[in-house]
Structures are given as C-alpha cells and as structure tokens.
Amino acid sequence: MxxxxxxxxxxxxxxxxxxxxxxxxxxxxxxTAEEPGAGAHPPATAQPPDRELRALLREIDPARIEATVRTLVSFGTRHTLSAQDDPARGIGAARDWILAQLRSYAATSGGRMTAELQSYVQEPAPRIPTATRITNVLATLRGSVTPERVYVVSGHYDSRVTDVMDATSDAPGADDDASGVAVAMELARVMAGRRPASTIVFAAVAGEEQGLYGAAYMASSFKAAGTDVQAMFTNDIVGASRADDGTRDPYTIRLFAEGVPTSETPEQAATRRSVGGENDSPSRQLARFVRDTADNPATGMRVRVVYRRDRYRRGGDHIPFLEQGYAAARFTEPAEDFAHQHQDVRVEDGKQYGDLPEFCDFPFVARVARVNAAALWTLAQAPxxxxxxxxxxxxxxxxxxxxxxxxxxxxxxxxxxxxxxxxxxxxxxxxxxxxxxxxxxxxxxxxxxxxxxxxxxxxxxxxxxxxxxxx
The missing domain is CATH 2.60.40.10 (Immunoglobulins)
Known part of the structure; x- marks a missing residue:
C-alpha cells in the first residue's frame, strides 16, 4: 500500500x-548576536543535546586544554625534521608525551580505549630532504554496538617557523596547532570512560606542515583496511578568537566543507551537477549535522559553515581523507592573525611575537572542543x-x-x-x-x-x- x-x-x-x-x-x-550560542533560527533538523551529552560537555576543561598547549610548547620545536630521540626537545619528545597522556586516559576506559603509535618512513619528497620517520599518535575508543563504524578527530602536533625547512629554531606552535591537538586529547579524556555505540579515533598527526604526510598515511591505512570511516574532523588553528586587526569574535568557529567530492570520477561529478547536488556532498551534509547538533547554547558557539574545501593557498589534514572518499571537514578560528602564525619568536617594541600560548584564548578553545564533542558524540550514538x-x-x-x-x-x-x-x-x-x-x-x-x-x-x-x- x-x-x-x-x-x-x-x-x-x-x-x-x-x-x-x-x-x-x-x-x-x-x-542577540553577541550572546554565546545565539545563532540564527535553528534548522528544522536541529538536535538539541540530551542530558548525557550536556554532562559530557560540562567536563571539558579550559585549564586542562591550556596545560596541554603549554606542555607542547615546552618542547621548543616540534618540527617534523627535528630530533626524534631527545627526551626534552623536538618532535620525538612531544610524541612520547602525547602517547603517555593518551595511555593514561585509556587506563580509565575499562579496556575500551587503546593508544598506539602509527609510523612509517617517508622517503625524500618536497619538504622532506632525507628519509624521515613520520609518527601519528592514535587513541581508539571502540564502539559497543556498531564498532565497525568509525569517526575520527585530529589535530597536528608538528610545528614550524617562517622557514618551513628550519628544524632547529624555536617553533612554539601554540595556535598552529597545539590548540587542535589539545582539542582531540581533551575529547579523548572526557570520552574514555563512556560507551559510544560506534568507534571514535582521537589522533595527533605529524608531517602536516611538510605536506599533510601523517594524515595521508592514516587515511590511506584506513582505506586499505576497508575501514568504514563515516566522518573526519581536523582541528587546525583553533586557539585564538582575535583577527589581525585586533577585533575578537569569541563565539564563532568556521567549518570548511567541500562541495563536489574530490574523490568522484568526472562522470559522477557531472551527474551530481546535473541534478543540482553540488551543495549536497557527504561533507556538506556532515557540516549541516554539526550545525544541527553543536550550534546551540550548550556549546556556547555559532558554527559558521564555509562552502569551500579550505582557505586559499592552504590545506589541512581533512584533505587526504577527502581524497580517499571519506566525508571530512576542517574547523579553524573565525579570523586568523597572520602576524602570529609561523613567525619566528621575536621581540619588537616591547611586544613578543610568534605562535605563543599568550596568543591563545583557552575558554574559546574549550568551546571549540564542545562543538567537536557535540557532533562526534551524536554521530557515534546515532544510526x-x-x-x-x-x-x-x-x-x-x-x-x-x-x-x-x-x-x-x-x-x-x-x-x-x-x-x-x-x-x-x-x-x-x-x-x-x-x-x-x-x-x-x-x-x-x-x-x-x-x-x-x-x-x-x-x-x-x-x-x-x-x-x-x-x-
């Protein structure tokens, strides 16, 4: 009938x-535009947070996020080509500390979370002058009902100064991208003791500044294993609410989402265009889902969806996932202050410049983490x-x-x-x-x-x- x-x-x-x-x-x-979470009229598909999600969001701690950022900065540089065997300085020291932290969170999970290193040797390539080991640090919280369904959240823990090949100068990388790593790690901490229906992977990846190498290896590994990654978010430059002209927007986060999927064949792309589906790719449906679940007073944020794959002349760790056919999107702060990004640490007119923790707005980063948490937890619990x-x-x-x-x-x-x-x-x-x-x-x-x-x-x-x- x-x-x-x-x-x-x-x-x-x-x-x-x-x-x-x-x-x-x-x-x-x-x-009410200045009020946290007071965005436009909510979509018909909006999903207000339930009691379980509200409790999770309350556990996200700006002080812990700040401590994570400051610890990562303390390693001096986290350049992909820096020392991997020095216990106090370089990318190896940062890698080992991240792994130890994720293992401490896993210890509270009742065996549901594991933490591991994912490594490979990258042969010489652009920005990689000699064979170099690239290592991602992953924590996997296995789902209790549909573990085969996987959701990924990441930040990149490598850093750089103005000269992308300078592996020795101090490169604090507080905003770019200790902030994103802190988001992924804080989510791992608050979710470790919970039971998501589906699997969530919390990742700190390396090699981003040299060419998205760590994320590319992770995405290709998932693809080769036939992993059903249904969504991936990267958090890259999510530490500051200040623009380069000094104005602040502490209650908005941008979410970049591509239209016609990178992975589609010309024939598939032509079909999509013929029916007007350029604005309805899996990544844009994912972005709408983030608005549905995370643009509300419980997160204190407005999600500004940008219908682009990424910013001009730049790219993030979601791109290798898009290239493998996965739905993926990038969170980044509302307006960047380019004078602080990728700059050598220096003092001019009594002011210190560089990508330093003092530039970060840690309550803002915590709200970004809540946006991620609202979307990820709902994805993992929903069909x-x-x-x-x-x-x-x-x-x-x-x-x-x-x-x-x-x-x-x-x-x-x-x-x-x-x-x-x-x-x-x-x-x-x-x-x-x-x-x-x-x-x-x-x-x-x-x-x-x-x-x-x-x-x-x-x-x-x-x-x-x-x-x-x-x-």
Whole structure:
C-alpha cells in the first residue's frame, strides 16, 4: 500500500509558515548576536543535546586544554625534521608525551580505549630532504554496538617557523596547532570512560606542515583496511578568537566543507551537477549535522559553515581523507592573525611575537572542543546515514518516490524524509515515515531537494543522505 503523504497544499503552506517564522526571528537573532550560542533560527533538523551529552560537555576543561598547549610548547620545536630521540626537545619528545597522556586516559576506559603509535618512513619528497620517520599518535575508543563504524578527530602536533625547512629554531606552535591537538586529547579524556555505540579515533598527526604526510598515511591505512570511516574532523588553528586587526569574535568557529567530492570520477561529478547536488556532498551534509547538533547554547558557539574545501593557498589534514572518499571537514578560528602564525619568536617594541600560548584564548578553545564533542558524540550514538538512497526518475509525475537500504543497527526505529527549496542552505522540513525503505512525497522532485535520515529509539538522528537519481 502506498504510504500516506502530506498533500501538496499542506506541504507548501508549511513552507510559507516556515518562511514567515524565519523572517520574524531575524530581528531577534540579530539583537542577540553577541550572546554565546545565539545563532540564527535553528534548522528544522536541529538536535538539541540530551542530558548525557550536556554532562559530557560540562567536563571539558579550559585549564586542562591550556596545560596541554603549554606542555607542547615546552618542547621548543616540534618540527617534523627535528630530533626524534631527545627526551626534552623536538618532535620525538612531544610524541612520547602525547602517547603517555593518551595511555593514561585509556587506563580509565575499562579496556575500551587503546593508544598506539602509527609510523612509517617517508622517503625524500618536497619538504622532506632525507628519509624521515613520520609518527601519528592514535587513541581508539571502540564502539559497543556498531564498532565497525568509525569517526575520527585530529589535530597536528608538528610545528614550524617562517622557514618551513628550519628544524632547529624555536617553533612554539601554540595556535598552529597545539590548540587542535589539545582539542582531540581533551575529547579523548572526557570520552574514555563512556560507551559510544560506534568507534571514535582521537589522533595527533605529524608531517602536516611538510605536506599533510601523517594524515595521508592514516587515511590511506584506513582505506586499505576497508575501514568504514563515516566522518573526519581536523582541528587546525583553533586557539585564538582575535583577527589581525585586533577585533575578537569569541563565539564563532568556521567549518570548511567541500562541495563536489574530490574523490568522484568526472562522470559522477557531472551527474551530481546535473541534478543540482553540488551543495549536497557527504561533507556538506556532515557540516549541516554539526550545525544541527553543536550550534546551540550548550556549546556556547555559532558554527559558521564555509562552502569551500579550505582557505586559499592552504590545506589541512581533512584533505587526504577527502581524497580517499571519506566525508571530512576542517574547523579553524573565525579570523586568523597572520602576524602570529609561523613567525619566528621575536621581540619588537616591547611586544613578543610568534605562535605563543599568550596568543591563545583557552575558554574559546574549550568551546571549540564542545562543538567537536557535540557532533562526534551524536554521530557515534546515532544510526549511520542511510545507504543506497535513490530518487526514482522514470515516472514523469508531480510526486517523488524515494528508496534506501535499511540499516543494521539493533536500535533502529525508522526514517525521516527531509526537504528544502533548492535555494535554501539548510533542511527546512521533516517528514517522519516510519521503519520503511521507500516513501512517496506529494511534491515534484524537479522543484525541491530531498534527503533521508535514520532515527534510533532514543531519538538520535543520523546525518542526511542525499539521494542519487535512478532511472
């Protein structure tokens, strides 16, 4: 029997009402723009944090984050080409300290978390003049229900000065990127004693400044092993809320998300463009999910999604994951102060310059960590995004038939169809459809965009899957 759908008149009336509500809240949203977490009107797909997540977010500690950043800075330099066997200075000392910390967190996990080194020898290459061992430090918290589903969060622990080949000068790297490492480590600490349904990997990677080498090795290793990495976040330059003109924006974090996936073939990319799906890649659905779960007063942050892979002339550790076909995105501070990044430590006019801890805003970093935590924990506890989502195009009608494969999660409760106008950035409407694998909506597929998301018995929702056309 054909599922009951809302009438076209009902659906379009709801669209008008939603538009009026959005317009009505615009003034209020502007008036509260300086308040933490007081962003724009929340999307229809928003997921407020439950009691469990709120408790987790409260445990994130700015003082611990600051201590992590200052300890990493104390190693003098963490350049990829610096000493690997000096116990006090260089990248090797930093590596060993990170591993010891992650192992101490793992000791509280009841055997669910493990910490290890992931190493390989990088042969000579651009910015690598001689064969060099690149080592990532990983903590893996194994899922209790669907451990085969994996989510990754990272920061890079290597640092540099202006001359990217200078491996001996002090390179504190507080903002770039001890701040991101501190986020990943703090999440490992607060989640170690918990039981996520799916697996979470907390990573501190090396070789970023020399060419994303550590992240590339990690991503290719996951791919070679057939690991189902459903999302990856890198935190790179998340330490400061001050721009280069001195202005501050302490309640906003940028999230960069690419459109047409890097890994798609020309034919796949052409199909995506033909149906208007450039703005509906897995990475952009991931970015919408972050907004749904982390742009709220519980994190104290607004998530500013930027529809680009990364900033001009630069790139982060999410890119190798994109190249392997994984959904990935980059967190970075709202406006960078370039005078402090990658600069040699120096004193001018009585002021000290360089990428130093004094430049960091540690309450801001803690809020960034809460954004990551809200998204990661919800991803790990929710069902996976629906697979094999298709929009049937053979019948030329003014209704839309959607199909998808049922998930394997034991607590799966059903599915929701979401839709929005083609000009809208966020999903604006949600239609509960139950535990089915197809649904017909009384709206034309030519006029709006559709998606499908899964729901479990506790009410947690997956990221949205954008359907591919099927004749």
């Amino acid at each position: 054909r599922p009951v759908s809302p009438s076209r008149r009902t659906v379009l009336a709801a669209t008008a009402a939603a538009g009026a509500a959005t317009a009505g809240t615009a003034k209020a949203a502007t008036a 996976g995004a629906p697979r094999e989502a298709r929009i049937l195009t053979a019948a030329l009608t003014n209704s839309t038939q959607l199909v998808w494969a049922r998930g394997v999660e034991p607590d799966l409760a059903g599915y929701e169809v979401v839709w929005r106008e083609t000009t809208a950035a966020e999903w604006t409407h949600v239609i509960p459809v139950g535990d089915v694998t197809s649904h017909e909506v009384d709206l034309s597929k030519d006029n709006v965009f559709f998606g499908v998301r899964a729901v479990n018995r506790t009410g947690r929702r997956s990221p949205v899957s954008f359907p591919s056309p099927q004749a």
